[in-house]
Amino acid sequence: MLAHLPLPWLLLMAACATALFGWEMHRCAKHRAVTVAMVVASVACCLGMIVIGGVQPQHYSAPQMLVLYSFTWTGAAIGWHPSKKMWAEWLDEWRRGIRRDHYAWPRKYMAILLCSTLVAAFAGIILSS
Numbered sequence: 001m002l003a004h005l006p007l008p009w010l011l012l013m014a015a016c017a018t019a020l021f022g023w024e025m026h027r028c029a030k031h032r033a034v035t036v037a038m039v040v041a042s043v044a045c046c047l048g049m050i051v052i053g054g055v056q057p058q059h060y061s062a063p064q065m066l067v068l069y070s071f072t073w074t075g076a077a078i079g080w081h082p083s084k085k086m087w088a089e090w091l092d093e094w095r096r097g098i099r100r101d102h103y104a105w106p107r108k109y110m111a112i113l114l115c116s117t118l119v120a121a122f123a124g125i126i127l128s129s
Contacts, residue, residue: 002127003063010066017073018042024077028087031095042073060128067128068121075120079113 003010021042026035046069053060053068060068080087083105090103 001129002067003061003129005063007063010063010070013070014046014066014073017070017077018046021073021077021080024080024084028080028084029091030088031091045069045073064128068124071124071127072117072121075117075123076113078120079116082112083109
């Protein structure tokens with residue numbers, strides 16, 4: 001359904017999802033190098049998804065993979081939001097030289113991240129066909 005939109009709209013969706021993810025990472029890390037690295041990794045993941053989708057036996061088209069990428073990355077950004085304060089504290093301690101032996105990520109934050117990413121990915125799969 002959404003894969004039939006014109007390519008500029010799909011690229012805009014992917015750019016907005018990448019910007020949202022980068023903004024969320026910047027709010028967590030508050031460090032420009034981390035933000036740039038996450039945005040570059042996001043673009044690489046988008047290109048990788050397009051390539052992998054093309055070599056699948058079902059042969060997913062580039063527009064379908066752009067829709068899937070946009071929804072999945074938006075779901076991941078939404079899932080990161082509840083744990084941003086915890087990540088900000090950990091990274092602040094790291095910058096001040098405080099090291100812990102173990103960083104325990106609470107299960108509720110992991111569950112929120114996984115659920116929001118999976119729900120968004122399934123929505124992307126449904127809406128890209």
